[in-house]
Amino acid sequence: MKNFLLLLLFLVVFQTANAQYTEVINSRRPGFTDSPFSVGTDVLQFESGLFYQKIKDNTNNLNVSSIGTDVMVRYGKFLEKLEINLNLAFQHDNIKFDDPLLDNLSRTGLSQLTVGGKYLVYMPKYKDKSKEIHSWKKKMAYDWKRLIPSVAVYAGANIPITKNYVRGNAPGFLDGKFSPRFAIYTQNDFSDRFVFLMNLVMDKIGSGQKENSYILTGTYSINDRISIFGEHQGIFKDESIPNDFQFGIGTAYLMAKDKQVDFSLRRISDRDGSAFLVSAGFAWRIDKHQDKFKLLGSDGKVAKDDDKKGFFKRLFGKKDKNEKLRKVKKVKAKKRKIKKIAPPKTSKAEKRRQKAELKKLKKEQKDSKKKKKKEKNNYEPPKKDTDT
Secondary structure, three states, X not given: OHHHHHHHHHHHOOOOOOOOXXXXXXXXXXXXXXXXXXOOOOEEEEEEEEEEEEEEEOOOOEEEEEEEEEEEEEEEOOOOOEEEEEEEEEEEEEEEEOOOOOOOEEEEEEEEEEEEEEEEEEOOOOOOHHHOOOOHHHHHOOOHHHHOOEEEEEEEEEOOOXXXXXXXXXXXXXXXXXXXXXXXXXXXXXXXXXXXXXEEXXXXXXXXXXXXXXXXXXXXXXXXXXXXXXXEEEXXXXXXXXXXXXXXXXXXXXXXXXXXXXXXXXXXEOOOEEEEEEEEEEEEEXXXXXXXXXXXXXXXXXXXXXXXXXXHHHHHOOOOOOOOOOOOOOOOOOOOOOOOOOOOOXXXXXXXXXXXXXXHHHHHHHHHHHHHHHHHHOOOOOOOOOOO
């Protein structure tokens, strides 16, 4: 398994990739697989959920019920292809033995605290079939480049946690040892609706609890808001610890551009027994992403941005031979007074006519006021009829 991971890493480490920011939220939930794509620059994303797990251990004759929450924080800042993330889980376990002579145990604390980063090293480019108007056959033909996956590499560390609340003789969640974690993430967009992801992981290296695992996930989008997934995971541990094989299903619903809810069911089996896991969660992001544009010169080439150069490079740096500078004479603009436009002149006859109309209008208004005043003074209320 180790040799295979190193070989795959060697094949893809020298490839290049493009930006992968998406207009809608791209969450890992509700599955366990990580996508090779980052959240994008200036994007802070939170993915959290509640889970309940029931374990039946036939070898040790005990039952374990767990409840807890897991949180993943993802952030992109410096490069479109780089993402820094924090993954932690807090849970409470109740351990019950089938033997009535043994006391029940419990433990509470952080079961996982991992910090790491992933980098997209390769992303294939697919043809835009919507622009094909000359040939129906070419437009409907399958793009075989979709068989080539996008690939990312991951490196992180499991941070030791020693402060766990333990009642009885139950062991703590983490053994207090620092351990690295390495992984390779791949993704195939077989169609616009169906996506296949694969993770190859080497975890807890050198801690005595080393795990090599693979995760295979298929996701199908029913429409623009609802998607379903199926997942299989295999975890290979030391000989003293049984290997785990997991099968999960779930669904996710896109509430808004930056919000998503999910639900999943999972069954875990090993040589000692089986477990059942149910989870529901929520993902949302703070999106401050802005696309970067490149300026093209008159020759069609990307123009150089002198503002990004350092002070000494701008001062002593060599100028481009093709760059021709033209001296521009500075001219001080003088203040000019703006002449007011005079109204058009009117003739004497027109002035006399306007004056007569104004006089007539004032006389009519004056007569109207006198008439109203006279009517008011001569007003008599109607008399009431009286019986005689």
